[in-house]
């Protein structure tokens with residue numbers, strides 16, 4: 001069933017692209033609406049518009065860089081790789097969080113393209129936002145493999161930690177995250193609670209919890225199992241629909257919840273056993 005749904009959505013995307021190619025054939029330029037604001041110089045929020053010539057292969061980042069090079073050099077943009085790898089060019093494009101370098105102008109089926117900074121992030125200026133809080137949530141879940149036996153300095157015989165393909169499949173999808181923050185920007189829970197770690201951090205907590213090389217426990221971490229933690233997610237799913245790398249943070253959160261349930265059941269069982277054995281000793 002899911003295969004059929006996939007094919008239908010691919011057909012839809014195909015026809016959408018065809019339509020957009022047709023509509024662009026007659027169009028050789030677009031109007032770029034760029035959000036501008038720079039508190040440091042007392043520049044209040046407004047939009048500037050630029051006419052930008054386009055080709056079939058023009059991305060939104062290309063269009064912005066054209067405007068920056070030939071119309072207004074002061075436009076603030078952050079980018080680096082230009083190939084959807086570094087995660088730095090995230091912004092809202094026609095209202096949806098996307099990577100500017102990964103969004104072709106032809107996909108948008110519009111002669112006017114609006115570029116705005118990501119919501120749920122403090123603004124630095126124009127299209128550039130502050131990722132400090134996002135990265136501190138990311139760090140708070142200890143996004144690395146924790147394994148005491150992984151210190152190989154005195155244990156030369158241990159040269160690798162073998163995993164089966166099935167074990168790799170458990171976390172592989174979540175490991176593709178490039179920390180672009182699009183899911184964080186799309187999350188309605190982050191919008192109302194900045195202490196909520198957000199879909200990216202929780203998906204990474206799942207990624208490492210599901211890795212058989214990792215022996216560190218994250219299920220009892222305050223940052224996750226807290227009133228501002230994983231239980232605040234109400235499965236809106238917008239994080240997964242905007243992710244440019246197919247990570248599916250919403251699924252990661254559900255799976256991590258499953259881990260946590262079995263973890264607390266397991267702990268309860270140990271506590272019960274301890275209680276019984278203690279009772280047996282004293283009687």
Ligand code: SF4
Pocket residue numbers: 176177178179180181182183184199200203239242243244245246247248249
């Ligand atoms: S999960 Fe996806 S959208 Fe979220 S930060 Fe990672 S790559 Fe970006």
Ligand code: FES
Pocket residue numbers: 079080081082083084085086087088089090099100101102
């Ligand atoms: S410039 Fe690196 S992801 Fe867009």
